[in-house]
Amino acid sequence: METAAKEELSFLQGIKDCVPTLLGYISIGFAAGMIGVASGLTVLEIAFMSIFVYAGAAQFIICGMLATASPASAIIFTTFIVNLRHFLLSATLAPHFTKYSVWKNAGIGALVTDESFGVAAGRIFNNKPINDRWMNGLNLTAYITWIASCVVGAVLGKWVSEPEKFGLDFALTAMFAALLILQMESVKASKLKHYVMLILLMVAAMYILSFFVSVDLAVIFATVIVATVGVVTDK
């Protein structure tokens, strides 16, 4: 771990560190583009959506709601709820970027995703440094790949009738599973039991909360509750 501290934190290193996550963006982007076309959107509209909204799960939901002709207010409100978790991701990353300008912070914040957060949090967790250039390399690689994948998916979507058959949508869950395991890798042996307890508590909290609220809200509530339990039970 000591040797890692010397590794240079360039824009290029950020691009390199993004590479393992790209297959996730590509497969989910393909699926999002295909579903967009199936929901009656044009390729250009799908491109705009991936450029401006830039959020996998939310784009699926927007397409689904557009297909069922939901009112605009309902679509926008649902998107807000689904993407509210980014607040927690940004809040975790933001303290590490305070020395940079407002615009730089805005640029980094605007492109925070579950995956780029996972990679960056992995470094923070391991007490490795992160900086603006590295984060921009990571973020921009993911962003460009996402837009391109959505557009390609939309173009291909005209020929593929059942995108689910390829299992591409599961790439997202598989990626979260890998990111979680990689996070756990860096947990000290003495803290491992504590973290396993918190994970089991999360599973229970998610299931119980799902009786009362939507899964997206359950993600936020369960995380807030269990992270608090984590602080209280930490020795």
Added chain:
Amino acid sequence: MSVNITILLIIIGCAVVTLIPRLAPFLIVRNIKLPEAVMKWLSFIPVCILTALIVGSVIESGDDSFPGINWQVLFALIPTLVIAIWTKSLLITVIFGIIVMAVLRNFM
């Protein structure tokens, strides 16, 4: 290639509500020093939220009050987790997960 103005407005609305939670912490934290306890709380967020996202993909929120379990996702998830622990590789895990799910959907 065309853009429907209503859809464009919906996309812009969705973009704004997505941007707010992403940006707010980056613009707020600059001006205040976060207490130790908050920093500690934030250190638990990655593991918690990743677990939440995984569990969320297994839970099926039906229209009735009982949340169901998506057994297909659960069956694909278990070997995927094993591969993740075994290989510690993001890329291998994702490829493996996609293949497992494709097999489950096409042959089971």
